[in-house]
Amino acid sequence: MLIFNLDLHEILGEERGCQPPFSYYKILNIKNYISQLISKELQDSDCFLVGVRSNESNTDFKFFIDGKEGVGIKTISKLSRKVSNTLDEDESLDDTPFRFEISSPGVDNPLIDKRQYSQHVGRELSINLNNGNNIEGELLHVKEDTLTLKVQISKQKFAEEIILFDGINQSTVKISFKSKKK
Numbered sequence: 001m002l003i004f005n006l007d008l009h010e011i012l013g014e015e016r017g018c019q020p021p022f023s024y025y026k027i028l029n030i031k032n033y034i035s036q037l038i039s040k041e042l043q044d045s046d047c048f049l050v051g052v053r054s055n056e057s058n059t060d061f062k063f064f065i066d067g068k069e070g071v072g073i074k075t076i077s078k079l080s081r082k083v084s085n086t087l088d089e090d091e092s093l094d095d096t097p098f099r100f101e102i103s104s105p106g107v108d109n110p111l112i113d114k115r116q117y118s119q120h121v122g123r124e125l126s127i128n129l130n131n132g133n134n135i136e137g138e139l140l141h142v143k144e145d146t147l148t149l150k151v152q153i154s155k156q157k158f159a160e161e162i163i164l165f166d167g168i169n170q171s172t173v174k175i176s177f178k179s180k181k182k
Contacts (some may be wrong), residue, residue, distance in 0.1 A: 030098055031061055037083050038063055038102065047071050047079075050105050050112050059098045064105040070119050071104045111171040117142045124174035125149065130167050136174065137161060 031052055038049050047067040054061045065071055065079065080102045087093060087100075111117060111125075117139065126136045127149070137149035140160065149161045 030093075030096065031058060034061060034063065034083060034087070034100055037086055038065065038079065041079055041082055045075075047075060048113065048115060050116065061098065061100040063100065063102045064109070065102060066105055066113065066116050066119075068115055068118050076102055076104065107173055107175055109172075111173070114142075114144075114165055117147055117171075120173050124176060125171055126174050127163065127171045128169045129163070130169045135161060135163070 031054055035049060035052060042048055042065065045067070046069065047065050050064040050066045052061060052063050065076065067075075083100070083102065105112070105116075111120070121139050121142065123139055124136065125139050126134065128134050135149065135151060137151035139147060140150050141148040145166070146162050146164055149163065150158050151161045153159050
């Protein structure tokens with residue numbers, strides 16, 4: 001996708017009373033337009049937009065939302081209907097072919113936003129650090145700039161490891177079907 005760093009208001013002479021057609025913004029970057037709609041709808045909730053994937057032609061978009069306590073299917077379907085209704089009412093999109101979907105990121109996708117971590121306290125994480133090292137352990141605490149993992153250093157010995165968010169390259173939740181021993 002080409003990204004234009006142009007001020008259409010200036011180019012089209014807004015200061016002289018001309019208004020650029022709003023459709024230019026949406027056609028040039030429909031992904032940002034829908035992202036803004038989603039973010040606006042979520043602003044009074046504990047949910048947030050995590051990311052967007054699109055095909056090469058930018059006609060098929062998948063928006064991922066999450067929340068501090070996860071996100072339910074009711075929230076996703078309600079949000080999808082609201083965004084869809086807004087897009088349907090927007091006449092400037094009549095001949096703009098695109099498809100969008102809103103979903104949760106799913107447990108198999110990496111954690112992207114700091115706000116995603118709190119819902120995974122007590123779960124095992126696999127973290128790839130910026131320095132190339134990998135660390136695995138149980139997520140114990142999440143603070144503004146750090147998280148704390150309980151890591152196994154020997155068969156019976158564990159230690160707490162504090163990790164800066166800025167030092168994380170990628171984190172994933174390890175999926176386990178084993179029940180925890182108490």
